[in-house]
Amino acid sequence: MMGDAIEYESGTYEVDDSTGALETNSQNGIKCDWSGTINFNSSQIDFTWKFDWSELQSEAVYEITGHITVTSTNNYFSATKIDVRLTENNQVYTKQVPIESEYEYDEVNYHYSLIPHYAPIPEKPDYDKMFSPSDQNDTILVVGGKKLHVNKSFLSYHSEYFRKLFSSNDKQGDAKPPKRQRKQIPDDKEGQIEEIPIKDVSFKDFALLLSTFYPNPVFPTDKTVEKLLEMASRFMVSSVINIIEYHLLNNSRITDEKMLWMADEYGMPKLLEKCIRGLNTAEKAKKLDQSPEYKKLSDSAKAKALDRLIKLF
Template sequence: MASGAIRYTSDYRVVSRDTNVLDTEENCRIKCVWSGKVNNDYQIDFTWKFDWNELKNQGVAEITGHITVSSNNNSFTPTRIDVKITEDNQEITKVVGSGYTTYTVYYEYSLTPHYALISEKPGYDKMFAPSDQNDTILVVGGKKLHVNKSFLSYHSEYFRKLFSSDYKQGDAKPPKRQRKQIPDNKDGQIEQIPIKDISFKDFALLLSTFYPNPVFPTDATVEKLLKLARRFVVSSVINIIEYHLLNNSKINSEKMLWMADEYLMPKLLEKCIRGLNTVEKAKKLDQSPEYKKLSDSAKAKALDRLIKLF
């Protein structure tokens, strides 16, 4: 699946034997470092290095499009380079020029991110299939997940209450007349428990994060998982996400600070507060939509950090 094309046009730059990096820009989460130098044949060795790791973490599989490099005085014919970027920090190179010692040049690109096609339920059929270890069935969106009560109860207070005999409230467990018994080849009868107001895809994603052979969170799934982990009281999922955000994430610091505050991730909150170490970062936080959503406690910690720093 492709999103819309991302376009960029650089300013003019003078290239000679002594130049190297000509331009560094970040546009829609694509960072490009453009370099150029006149070689011994009086041509220009151009390099474009693309960093798109943040897009990759959000599900982009590749970027395709073209780069066009031109001169301001027609010292060479505008040159188009078709590109297919599949690796982070991938370099695109091109030699252009026609015998000058210096050139005044600019470039432009049109690049289209392509998102990986993700199955609605990647491996969920196998993960939640009937087995000797599973002793109940959760029905979500009309589909069945065979699960183990003890395992879910260990990880979640919500499921401990759901599976207890005296649990009578909440949207997950219906009145007894709605609960069904179905034949099972080995155990005779297995109870089915509907889980309301959630899609099968989202619920399976949550369970798969801490089930055996877990699916690790990505920047594209962390916010949804945090909401689900809070609803179903699964602290282990929040801990897994905090580790991801601390060590692997490319999410901007303002949003990360808000998530740390909103979902009670103390290590991440401390790291984000420590990261407020320049006036520019403080202004960026103040102007962000996330700042208005911070708790008074988080705002006080940010202010205290800035007072001590400056």
């Protein structure tokens, strides 16, 4: 979903071969640092815009598109339009604008029109409907006093935890467990169906995990990935970790430091490699070192980060 265009008109500033930063402004959640310098050797003005839109990212904006138009009030160059597509924070746009070498300075300004793109709000899953009785389900998991009707084979295929759980329970079944552990199927069919308690987990968290890989899956979001990783690790559902790794690689706006920790903690090698490669400036290295996530990294991940920085600098 697209929001309304955010418009901004800068002041007019004199630029020459000694200028740098021209203006910093904030407009509706977008901060922009603008700089410009005349390069007489190339007969051009070098312009730079650096955008900080972390405030909008926290409001589910995943992309900003639009354009910048920079203008010479002295008409030393034609108004120049730069297309903009922001997909990460602190993204930088540069533009070299040719001018006649005879000019020692110019007076310039710019205007931008930028449109925020909001991630769609996912519908809240209907867990009661998702885990209701059906012909395809052959057991009941009881979590937090609520029942989830599931299929043993499907869960066993995805999880070593459930393979062991159902195997153990089936062996107990051969020994004729107490009747109170079995309930009648809630329809007209003959037979019995087991109820297996899952302890020390909330219904909401457990249903969230199952819904991520159950038929008609609910895809992870930045708000759910950390809990999902915790649950997927505990219940040994590697397919969910793979799904989350894809989300973090391609769609996430989580900070680099936290993403590196999650990649290390939950065994996501592709994400770990991307995060290590992303350590390409001293500023990023310092930010990682000062983050709470750095202290939680394994010795192996710290060594990889250090090796990357040694080769870089």
